[in-house]
Amino acid sequence: MKKRLFRRKNIILLLIIALEITACSYTSAEIWNMSEIRLADRAARVIRMTVANAAASHQIELNAGQVAAAESIRWKGPVLSKSRGTITGPSGKETYYNLNMNGVVNIMRRMGNTDEYWVRDDGVKMLGDYIMVAANLNVHPRGSLVDTSLGKAIVCDTGGFAYSNPHQIDIAVTW
Numbered sequence: 001m002k003k004r005l006f007r008r009k010n011i012i013l014l015l016i017i018a019l020e021i022t023a024c025s026y027t028s029a030e031i032w033n034m035s036e037i038r039l040a041d042r043a044a045r046v047i048r049m050t051v052a053n054a055a056a057s058h059q060i061e062l063n064a065g066q067v068a069a070a071e072s073i074r075w076k077g078p079v080l081s082k083s084r085g086t087i088t089g090p091s092g093k094e095t096y097y098n099l100n101m102n103g104v105v106n107i108m109r110r111m112g113n114t115d116e117y118w119v120r121d122d123g124v125k126m127l128g129d130y131i132m133v134a135a136n137l138n139v140h141p142r143g144s145l146v147d148t149s150l151g152k153a154i155v156c157d158t159g160g161f162a163y164s165n166p167h168q169i170d171i172a173v174t175w
Helices: 002-022 028-036 041-057 064-071 102-110
Strands: 087-089 092-097 117-119 125-127 130-135 145-148 151-157 169-172
Touching (some): 145 169, 151 169
Antiparallel strands (some): 130 169
């Protein structure tokens, strides 16, 4: 795994150098897509940090929307937004909610999660590298990872919707 990860880092750095030399117009998301294919989540996080650092030092623009698109490269359907309040995403029905997350973050802390709580540029609430979502805890236990149209998510909460639609995912946002 270490050897493969080292090779992927080198490939990304070589791509960035090649872009500078040839003045190609690849975006950071395209570079990301080239590097993320077939990588495990843990390896992808290391690659993401490497790309972000390289992007910062090479003036390649890397924004939250591109990262979200890169994280959900397998999802080709509609993406949840304020104007599109309900969609069918990769794990089922997706909706969004905007509540104070202090209590939810405290629950995750008591479970041992120490990841930083923050809000992405597009208004999506994050816990570390993952989007915060509410789900039916009998289907998706707290702390489990699920795919959404906006990227990989961690189940942190539940809600009344879970009784009527056990496969629904409610995404925490500031909208």
